[in-house]
Amino acid sequence: MKKFLLSLAGLAAALAAQGQGFPKHAFRAALELGLPPAVTVQAELRLSDQMTAVGKYSTILTYGYSDALGSGGSVSYQPSAELRWYYNVDRRIAKGKSVEGFSGNYLSVEPAVRAGVTFFGKNPDTDSYAPDFSLYLSYGLQRRLGRLGYMGFTAGAGPAIYDGDLGGTARVVFQIGLQW
Numbered sequence: 404m405k406k407f408l409l410s411l412a413g414l415a416a417a418l419a420a421q422g423q424g425f426p427k428h429a430f431r432a433a434l435e436l437g438l439p440p441a442v443t444v445q446a447e448l449r450l451s452d453q454m455t456a457v458g459k460y461s462t463i464l465t466y467g468y469s470d471a472l473g474s475g476g477s478v479s480y481q482p483s484a485e486l487r488w489y490y491n492v493d494r495r496i497a498k499g500k501s502v503e504g505f506s507g508n509y510l511s512v513e514p515a516v517r518a519g520v521t522f523f524g525k526n527p528d529t530d531s532y533a534p535d536f537s538l539y540l541s542y543g544l545q546r547r548l549g550r551l552g553y554m555g556f557t558a559g560a561g562p563a564i565y566d567g568d569l570g571g572t573a574r575v576v577f578q579i580g581l582q583w
Contacts, residue, residue, distance in 0.1 A: 433580025
C-alpha cells in the first residue's frame with residue numbers, strides 16, 4: 404500500500420510539473436534603469452517550450468550639461484526584436500519553481516535599429532547614445548512579482564553602427580514594470 408501511494412504521488416507530481424509551462428504570450432510596460440534609462444513596451448510570444456520572440460519599442464532618454472553650451476538632451480526611438488532561449492525551464496519546474504509569466508534565465512540575440520531622435524534644450528549638439536544599429540548578445544533573467552508585476556535583468560554586448568562607423572556596444576539594464 405505504501406508503494407502504491409508513493410507511486411501515485413510521484414505520478415501526480417510529474418503530471419502537475421508537465422502541465423506547468425510558459426503562457427502563450429505576455430504584454431509588458433517597463434522602466435529600464437540603465438545607462439541611458441528607457442521606457443519600454445514589449446510583447447512576448449512563446450515559440451516552443453523554451454523559445455520565445457519578444458517585440459520591443461523603447462524610448463531612450465539622454466541628457467547632458469556643459470558650462471559653455473548649456474543643457475540639452477535627446478529622446479531616441481528604438482524598435483527591436485529579440486529571440487530568447489530559456490535554458491533552465493525544465494530544471495525550474497523539477498525544483499517546484501514557477502515559470503509563470505516567463506520566469507527564468509535566458510540567452511538572447513536582439514537586433515535593434517534607432518528609428519529616430521528628437522533633440523531638446525539649449526545644446527542641440529547633444530548626441531544620442533543609442534546606436535543607429537546594434538546586435539546584442541545577452542544573458543538575462545526575469546521573474547514575476549505578484550499578479551501583475553515583473554522584474555528583469557539583462558547584460559549584453561555586440562557590434563553596433565554609430566553614424567556610419569562600426570563599433571561596439573554594451574548594456575546592463577534592470578527592468579521593473581507591469582505584465583499582463
